[in-house]
Amino acid sequence: MAKTKKNVNEMSFLDHLEELRWHLIRAVIAVFIAAIAAFIAKGFIFDTLIFGPTKPTFFTYDILCSISQSLGLDDSFCFNEAAFEIQSRTMAGQFSAHMWTAITAGFIIAFPYVLYELWKFISPGLHPNERKHSRGFIIISSILFFLGVLFGYYVICPLSINFLGTYQVSDKVHNDFDLSSYISLIRSSVLACGLIFELPIIIYFLAKVGVITPEFLRKYRKFALIIVLVVSAIITPPDIASQVIVAIPVLILYEVSIFIARFVTKRQNSKALKNV
Structure with a gap:
C-alpha cells in the first residue's frame, strides 16, 4: 500500500x-x-x-x-x-x-x-x-x-x-x-x-483530448439520427411510436453533447490564447 x-x-x-x-x-x-x-x-x-x-x-x-x-x-x-x-x-x-x-x-x-x-x-x-x-x-x-x-x-x-x-x-x-x-x-x-x-460524459472527455469537436458532431448529425433510429428499432418493438419514444431522449442527449463539446472547445481555445 x-x-x-x-x-x-x-x-x-x-x-x-x-x-x-x-x-x-x-x-x-x-x-x-x-x-x-x-x-x-x-x-x-x-x-x-x-x-x-x-x-x-x-x-x-x-x-x-x-x-x-x-x-x-x-x-x-x-x-x-x-x-x-x-x-x-x-x-x-x-x-x-x-x-x-x-x-x-x-x-x-x-x-x-x-x-x-x-x-x-x-x-x-x-x-x-x-x-x-x-x-x-x-x-x-x-x-x-x-x-x-x-x-x-x-x-x-x-x-x-x-x-x-x-x-x-x-x-x-x-x-x-x-x-x-x-x-x-x-x-x-x-x-x-x-x-x-452517459453519452454527454463521454463526449466531454473526448472533447477535452481533442478527439471530438462540435463541428464534427454537427456535421454528422444526420448520420447520428440514422444510428439512433436503427438502435431504437433494435431495442424496441417494430412500430414507429415506440421508436420515436426511445429516439427523442437519445437525440436530446446528442444535442446536449454538442453544447458540451462547444463549451469545452471554447474554454480550451481561450486558455490557449492566454498562454500565447
Missing part, C-alpha cells in the same frame, strides 16, 4: 497496475456488499421490480394507454393482462436468476462508488485546474446513469414486454417464457440505457 503514496510522476507501470488493482478490489467489494443486500431483498427485487412490468397496474401502461387514446391511436399501448407465463425449466434456474439479478442490482446501486474509485485512479494524472473543473464528474455521471436505468425500466421494458409477450405467429403457439430469457430482457434494457445516457 506504500506505493500508492508515491508521486504520480515517480510511479512505474507496475506501480500504476498495483494502484489500479486496489481501486478495482474496493469497487468489487462495494458491488458485492450491495449485491448481498439485493439478494436478501428477494421479494422486493422480484415481485415488485422484476415482475412489475408484467402487471396491468404498472403505471407506465396507464400513461402510454392514455396518451395513445388521446392521440386517436389504437390500443396497442394498453396492457390488460399478461398473455404469457414465466417458467424455470432447469434445476438451478431460479437460484441462478436470483444470484445474477442480485449482482446486477448490486452494480447499479454501487455505481456511484465504482465511479468514485475510477476517478481516484484517474484524477492524480490531471492538472489541478482540470481536477477543479471536473469535480461534478461523479454526481453528473451517476445522475445520468440512474436516469438511463429508469428510462430503460419504465419505458423500454414495458414496450418490449407488451409487444413480445402478446406477439403470436399462430393461435396454436402459447407464450411460455423462460425465467432467464425474461430477466435477460430486463437486465439488457436497463443497463444499455444506463450506459447510453
